[in-house]
Amino acid sequence: MAWNEYSFGLLVVFLAALVGFLALARERDDLHKLLLVDLVEVASIAVIALLGTDLAEALILPGLVVGIAELLALSQLFIAKEGIAGVPARGLNIEVVQKSPATVIIPGFLVVYGIILSGFTGGGVAALGLVFYFMSHRFLGDFHVLELASGISWALWVAAFFVFMFAPEFWFLALMGAAVGILLKVITKISLVGVMWGEPQ
């Protein structure tokens, strides 16, 4: 078998995974095990990334989604199992952060730039701005509006894919729909992280 860049990359990734698994085998604490499994999971994403084409990006996304879903499910289960639900969380109670206009300007800039970028990356950039905003200003509104927006934009994204499949002649419409859908989806979903950071006690 010829040794090329791919084989070496694979070897390195498998070594990394092996190290992760060894750590996993030695670890006894349940929470640490979960964190280590997440670390090992990165190796599998790296194997896909070694593909080195656009297809890799298309495969990483669902792989990542499934991995994160499992991780979330397990952390929820861990919380239930250890009975640590209902522990109060505190927000960032820093006066400068709460009063400074920079906490409005920077998110504003990021959101506008993100919308111009559009798509998954744009969503990520805009979401970063919103996370920053929500973290510095306590958000006391209704999460359900955000979740609703996220759900509807997700449906838009899926609908756009159906257009690609069954009516390819409207590809431009579908492309725009998918771009806007994923933008809104990623913005709203990630900004929830900022919201969840601190709830008033």
Added chain:
Amino acid sequence: MTPATQKSRALAIAVVSALAGITATALTLAGALPPHADAAVLVIAFPAFVLGLYLYWMAREGEADIPFVGY
């Protein structure tokens, strides 16, 4: 549901599934139906026939015996 209707319903299940199975096998022997269609019909009809028939002849129409109430 009265015991009598239960009994007749079990009989109906048994008869219908038996007819379905026999028809499918006959049609297959005559060459009108592919063998896997016959198998598909029988996979559903045979269990239904077995349980329908047994439930039919198990069921009592009249009053049940006085149950044994212990020593």
Added chain:
Amino acid sequence: MNEIGGIPLFYLEFGDIVAYFSPFTLALFLLALVFSVFVIVSRPERQIDIAFGADAFFAKDISLAELRFRRFMAIACGLACMGAMVTGDVFDFTLFVSLVGICNVGIVAAVKNHHVQDAAYQYGLVALAGTVPLFSAAAIVVTTTGSLSMLELASPGAPAVPLIARALLVLGVMGEGMAPFYAAKAEMFRAPGAPYVIMCSLSSLLIFLRVTEVVLLL
């Protein structure tokens, strides 16, 4: 070695992703469907426990909220299974398999029993670790052959799939709940709610049967 599970009866095309129904996959698909229907129509049983040291027994009841959640997870598990049975795409197969893993955890996670939750957690860790060989296998398949379609890979003249990819695929599926990794899973079956718990063992058997076909096909 082309027609492992019999000659495919029909193909269902979604763009370039083809789901195919051979007698083998169709039979497995129908079984997953039948048990999903059981999950929908049947109420959970009331498990009887004997109190040790006393002449007494008690029945466990499942609350409505718990029932709803577990029924939902069991149906999701059934759907993921059906997907894994008929898909003709290696990567889709691995995704469905890891989805089955999540759903299996979800089915028993709502049970208020420490042993069951602990077993579910340990099983979840193994299942999560199992996604590593699964995704690696799919990635290696597509890198070495340039295709993820099982039908293309099975056709004569297709580039050979390396042995390591097949081995990783089997290893990943075993991680989702087959011997010898089922040790944590057996404890999950303590949980009451027969229709849902059966979905756990059914799903891992079905994906194992399917992976046998996939590995022989590639």
Added chain:
Amino acid sequence: MIAELLFGTFFGLLLLGIHRKVIARIQRRPGPPVWQEILHMLKFSFKTTWVPATASAALFVGVVLVAIGIWTAALAVVLSGGSLLIVFAVYMLHKIVEHGFGLSSGSPYGKFGGVRSVISAASEIPLFVSVAGIALFTRSLIISDIVAYQEVHGPLLLTVPLAGLAMYLVLLSKMPFGPFSIVESKELVSGYKTEHFGVWRAGLEVCNGLKTYVLLTTFLLVFVGTMPFLFLLVGMLVLVVSLSFVCALCPMLSPYDSVTVQTIIAGLMLAYVSILVVVS
């Protein structure tokens, strides 16, 4: 196919009756008459039947239908010379049936029977070893192809005897009163069948008859090849008697030992098939 179906059920039950008789004679008991299992099936079908109050009704009844249905499908596949993989899938899914029987009633005895059937998952691995062994030589898993291969090259039992042994162990772990039948052992009353009485039990007996017939037919077709119908029946009888000797002479293992022994066998078989792969 109806004739084969009915014949298979009754002949399978007769074989199970012979199995009991042979075991009894080896153990110097008179034993029941050979048609006892057929009588059993009929007797249960006349008994008063209802669904227990604690049971999950749809599953309780549905699993009986599934049990008969999957083995009907397996018989159809064997008769039409379809894929061997389907027969083995049905064999593995029988575990789900046992599990369903055990859990659906809510009885602790049934539950333990069902859980035991799940923990003996290692008993299936020899199955895949025999599949792999066969596939290596015949390059096909379609039963008709395997039969055709044997007409040219002679019985597979002589070519891959250890794959045959693996399949024999698989048959053994599904025979009643065997060393591995921990799922219906007596400390659990009747194991997973405890709560299925009356008509439901009769349905299970039908399934057992059919299962025995299908598994023995598969073994003979796959490892010995095609033969006249009468020879097939004689071959099944010989197989059953040999299985009865094993069952009569081996005590039932404890659940832990059963799983350990099955795992060891599975490991040995896996090593064997990897050697086969390397050699070929």
